[in-house]
Amino acid sequence: MTILVIAEHDNSELKGATLNTLAAAAAIGGDVHVLVAGQGCGAVAETAASAAGVSKVLVAESAALEHQLGEAMGDLVARIGSEYSHILAPATTTGKDFLPRAAALLDVNMMSDVIGVESADTFARPIYAGNAIATYQTSDAIKILTVRTTAFDAVAAEGGSAAIEAIEASDSAITEFVSEELAESDRPELTAAPIVISGGRGLQNGDNFTMLYQLADKLGAAVGASRAAVDAGFVPNDLQVGQTGKIVAPGLYVAVGISGAIQHLAGMKDSKVIVAINKDEEAPIFQVADYGLVADLFEAVPELEKLV
Amino acid sequence: MKVLVAVKRVIDYNVKVRVKADNSDVDLANVKMAMNPFCEIAVEEAVRLKEKGVASEIVVVSIGPKVAQEQIRTALALGADRGILVETDATLESLSVAKVLKAVVEKEQPQLVLMGKQTIDSDNNQTGQMLGALTGMPQGTFASEVAVDGDKAVVTREVDGGLRKVSMNLPAIVTTDLRLNEPRYASLPNIMKAKRKPLEMTSPADLGVEMTNSQTLVRVTPPAERQPGVKVASVEELVDKLKNEAKVL
Numbered sequence: 317m318t319i320l321v322i323a324e325h326d327n328s329e330l331k332g333a334t335l336n337t338l339a340a341a342a343a344i345g346g347d348v349h350v351l352v353a354g355q356g357c358g359a360v361a362e363t364a365a366s367a368a369g370v371s372k373v374l375v376a377e378s379a380a381l382e383h384q385l386g387e388a389m390g391d392l393v394a395r396i397g398s399e400y401s402h403i404l405a406p407a408t409t410t411g412k413d414f415l416p417r418a419a420a421l422l423d424v425n426m427m428s429d430v431i432g433v434e435s436a437d438t439f440a441r442p443i444y445a446g447n448a449i450a451t452y453q454t455s456d457a458i459k460i461l462t463v464r465t466t467a468f469d470a471v472a473a474e475g476g477s478a479a480i481e482a483i484e485a486s487d488s489a490i491t492e493f494v495s496e497e498l499a500e501s502d503r504p505e506l507t508a509a510p511i512v513i514s515g516g517r518g519l520q521n522g523d524n525f526t527m528l529y530q531l532a533d534k535l536g537a538a539v540g541a542s543r544a545a546v547d548a549g550f551v552p553n554d555l556q557v558g559q560t561g562k563i564v565a566p567g568l569y570v571a572v573g574i575s576g577a578i579q580h581l582a583g584m585k586d587s588k589v590i591v592a593i594n595k596d597e598e599a600p601i602f603q604v605a606d607y608g609l610v611a612d613l614f615e616a617v618p619e620l621e622k623l624v
Numbered sequence: 625m626k627v628l629v630a631v632k633r634v635i636d637y638n639v640k641v642r643v644k645a646d647n648s649d650v651d652l653a654n655v656k657m658a659m660n661p662f663c664e665i666a667v668e669e670a671v672r673l674k675e676k677g678v679a680s681e682i683v684v685v686s687i688g689p690k691v692a693q694e695q696i697r698t699a700l701a702l703g704a705d706r707g708i709l710v711e712t713d714a715t716l717e718s719l720s721v722a723k724v725l726k727a728v729v730e731k732e733q734p735q736l737v738l739m740g741k742q743t744i745d746s747d748n749n750q751t752g753q754m755l756g757a758l759t760g761m762p763q764g765t766f767a768s769e770v771a772v773d774g775d776k777a778v779v780t781r782e783v784d785g786g787l788r789k790v791s792m793n794l795p796a797i798v799t800t801d802l803r804l805n806e807p808r809y810a811s812l813p814n815i816m817k818a819k820r821k822p823l824e825m826t827s828p829a830d831l832g833v834e835m836t837n838s839q840t841l842v843r844v845t846p847p848a849e850r851q852p853g854v855k856v857a858s859v860e861e862l863v864d865k866l867k868n869e870a871k872v873l
Contacts, residue, residue, distance in 0.1 A: 420754035606853035
């Protein structure tokens, strides 16, 4: 049994999500290969080769793969995929884009957002916005999964010494990359931050999020938001935590002015410690919070910033 | 330009699902059903393309039980021109659904296929990409903006770090994300008019597709409940608890 894990990276850095996905591969058990597909991504391959449990790193480089567009990635993974018993990618927007494409080319179904490995063919995943957990057994010849990274503790980044092998990569692309606007920030990435401070509709406007940024900077935290805050235009969508946004599971999650709609809870309820600050003591967020503070956030947040 | 929109009948967005006592599945008996919200966004986008004069005809297709006609009628009331129901009572898995849609695409020859990025029942987020693979069409997934210009589409995609723009030749597949648009409500006259719009009934067999299943549902369980916590009286007490009890600060 050999498992292929597709690396998440930006051509210069291997993303942590890859290490969580490798943990899911380890739970299945077997030889583990990592595919690094991109352009000028040699350093990423070196990093992947030293991750624990990896026996081989395949590197595919071409202009068409530079931005890991779904079509080129899908073709590549399908081309080499029939050699493997399992193919895993992190359930990021990149993995979700190309992996179903590869699965269809290999004529198999796939499983999205896997949160548990029961055996080599039986996996758990959330359905209905996380309101139920379904366990499926698959009879597909190749088991293809995207992995919810917060559900698996990362393997060690060091300790391995896998062989690196270059493989052929096609240069044809049917979509063209135009541009990218990525949020520039010195703060930790939302899905990898040890502490997340999130704001909701209670913040009333985008300017008031400054308060959360100040608190976050003092704590080395990332800032998130509820869908209500995003829909109201307070902050951009890439801050959204929830079933339709990002899934986070930090050590400490502070929900400020967030009522706690089910779709928001789906994105953060696996956090280790949850704090809720809300002036409405009936807000559903208090039902999942370890520590609840019924208070006016405009007084509580500045005070909290002073005390931490 | 012909636009094909795929829609699915799912549990209503506002209903909280419950797991059956024997853990065999979720309980959908007597639950309100509706069009998947991401599919509504796809229908709305198609209607806007028609209003702009970019789309000439909107065909809406659904795969599912006979009652899924209701969701097709909803799409017709929102502005789609005609409907196709591929009737089946089979358990729907993404690959079979993508194969049925491929057969519909071959028959209808749309220039653009619009679909939701995922359905809120199985939350798979797979079918659009699979249809792309099977038809060889390019895909713009998780779209927050779609600009059609001649035989090209430029799609702005919601990606983890922000936004990414990709350009592709038509025909293409676009899957919708939440911020693409805000769907309208159907007016009563349009609901009445929709009843007279054509709705073709067909089946997977008619389209030459066999509905297969490779995933067996072993069990469904409710998610782990969090133990209710405590209320603190002040910010000082909160900071004290976080430092000394939870030890996270």
